[in-house]
Amino acid sequence: MYLSTSRAADASADPADPADPTDLADPTAPAAAKGPVRALPGTVFALGLVSLFTDVSAEMVTAVLPLYLVAGLGMSPLAFGALDGLGQGATALLRLVGGRVSDRTHRRKLVAGTGYAVSAACKAALLAVTAPWSVAVVLAADRTGKGLRTAPRDALISLSCPPGEQGRAFGVHRAMDTTGALLGPLAAFGVLWVAVDGYPAVFTVSCCFAVLGVLVLALFVRESAAPASTPTPHLAPATPPGVPAVRTLLRIPGLRRLCLTAVVLGLFTVGDSFLYLLLQRRLDLPVAWFPLLPVGTAAVFLLAAVPVGRLADRRGRHRVFLGGHLLLLGACLLLLVPLPSGPAPLPGVSRVLGVLALLGLFYAATDGVLMAAAGPLLPAGLRTTGLAVLQTAQALARFAGSLLFGAAWTLRGPGPALAGAAGCLLLALTAAAALTGRDPGEEDGPRS
Numbered sequence: 551m552y553l554s555t556s557r558a559a560d561a562s563a564d565p566a567d568p569a570d571p572t573d574l575a576d577p578t579a580p581a582a583a584k585g586p587v588r589a590l591p592g593t594v595f596a597l598g599l600v601s602l603f604t605d606v607s608a609e610m611v612t613a614v615l616p617l618y619l620v621a622g623l624g625m626s627p628l629a630f631g632a633l634d635g636l637g638q639g640a641t642a643l644l645r646l647v648g649g650r651v652s653d654r655t656h657r658r659k660l661v662a663g664t665g666y667a668v669s670a671a672c673k674a675a676l677l678a679v680t681a682p683w684s685v686a687v688v689l690a691a692d693r694t695g696k697g698l699r700t701a702p703r704d705a706l707i708s709l710s711c712p713p714g715e716q717g718r719a720f721g722v723h724r725a726m727d728t729t730g731a732l733l734g735p736l737a738a739f740g741v742l743w744v745a746v747d748g749y750p751a752v753f754t755v756s757c758c759f760a761v762l763g764v765l766v767l768a769l770f771v772r773e774s775a776a777p778a779s780t781p782t783p784h785l786a787p788a789t790p791p792g793v794p795a796v797r798t799l800l801r802i803p804g805l806r807r808l809c810l811t812a813v814v815l816g817l818f819t820v821g822d823s824f825l826y827l828l829l830q831r832r833l834d835l836p837v838a839w840f841p842l843l844p845v846g847t848a849a850v851f852l853l854a855a856v857p858v859g860r861l862a863d864r865r866g867r868h869r870v871f872l873g874g875h876l877l878l879l880g881a882c883l884l885l886l887v888p889l890p891s892g893p894a895p896l897p898g899v900s901r902v903l904g905v906l907a908l909l910g911l912f913y914a915a916t917d918g919v920l921m922a923a924a925g926p927l928l929p930a931g932l933r934t935t936g937l938a939v940l941q942t943a944q945a946l947a948r949f950a951g952s953l954l955f956g957a958a959w960t961l962r963g964p965g966p967a968l969a970g971a972a973g974c975l976l977l978a979l980t981a982a983a984a985l986t987g988r989d990p991g992e993e994d995g996p997r998s
Contacts, residue, residue: 596766600763623682641696656931669692704925704934713926721858815875817948825882843906871915
């Protein structure tokens with residue numbers, strides 16, 4: 551239903567239209583959120599479907615990859631961990647490449663589609679490779695595709711909606727994306743249940759979902775490109791020609807504060823994998839339950855993404871982003887509190903549910919909300935690059951934070967490491983709250 555009306559919806563909600571008064575509206579003004587709720591552009595739903603199918607494909611592979619590489623191909627756990635970390639770092643840096651190419655060529659859909667197509671081809675290539683080093687090359691190429699497509703995709707979402715609806719748009723997209731993350735592992739285990747040792751069957755079905763995502767993007771995603779006359783009030787009136795785009799973007803005070811906030815908080819963000827391991831150790835959970843922990847987090851994320859996005863539009867995206875990290879701090883503290891003595895399993899079950907709920911709410915309040923906060927601050931011609939700069943800064947900070955937490959765990963043990971991370975996160979939240987007294991979008995957003 552949404553795809554059949556996508557062009558009409560996009561035409562009526564295209565913020566690139568210079569006659570559209572919402573182009574210069576305050577992105578977090580309550581007045582915009584209090585009006586009648588408009589249907590989101592079809593591009594948002596189409597990109598949500600693309601991400602849903604792609605996440606089903608990616609999570610099918612992710613669910614079986616450790617077993618396939620370590621047990622099937624004989625890769626050591628250390629080599630697998632190094633491969634995963636290298637892929638994460640490469641993805642963060644390649645977002646800048648995808649963002650800059652998109653803005654230079656004004657072909658965001660083409661760049662995003664190229665990234666999705668590369669990942670789809672890599673799923674097919676997994677059927678042909680057998681040596682650990684060749685699998686590593688294919689996985690690196692897959693991460694290249696993810697790095698290229700992320701910023702152009704988010705820019706397409708941001709440019710298709712007026713500033714006051716950015717949080718809801720990203721919430722809807724992230725909810726559909728998370729639906730794929732929920733379905734992917736279930737689909738992989740279903741295939742393996744039917745086909746014993748059926749890794750080729752998993753890769754084949756995964757490739758089919760990836761190709762379906764590329765087809766939906768090609769057929770139903772409409773690119774909204776702002777004309778050259780679109781005002782960019784955030785930049786200084788005279789931007790010298792030849793100045794690098796990143797330096798130009800960092801002249802926007804609101805973007806500088808968002809980048810600094812994301813980096814400071816990202817350095818002390820405890821990754822969900824570490825929290826799952828701590829849950830399993832502290833509560834002595836059966837190993838068979840471990841794969842269900844990410845599913846629980848994703849389920850909460852799915853339910854909360856849209857309402858939290860709308861809350862961010864009404865109350866301020868920066869405040870909701872900080873509040874999300876308070877929820878993460880709550881999850882850390884919940885893990886640190888000793889369990890009451892006694893054999894009753896109820897306290898342990900409550901602890902698991904509480905940590906998973908707080909972690910899912912943390913992602914709902916931070917993932918799409920950060921992009922929604924940045925979008926209205928950026929000129930349309932540099933929207934993709936600006937989002938890529940912010941994403942890269944946050945990803946590198948979280949990568950460094952994971953290394954720090956892992957080192958602290960190795961040297962001092964899991965309990966002291968978690969306590970130290972919680973204390974540092976509290977200090978980082980205090981610093982981020984003091985960085986600005988109000989939402990960057992309220993202070994530096996477009997003005998009429």
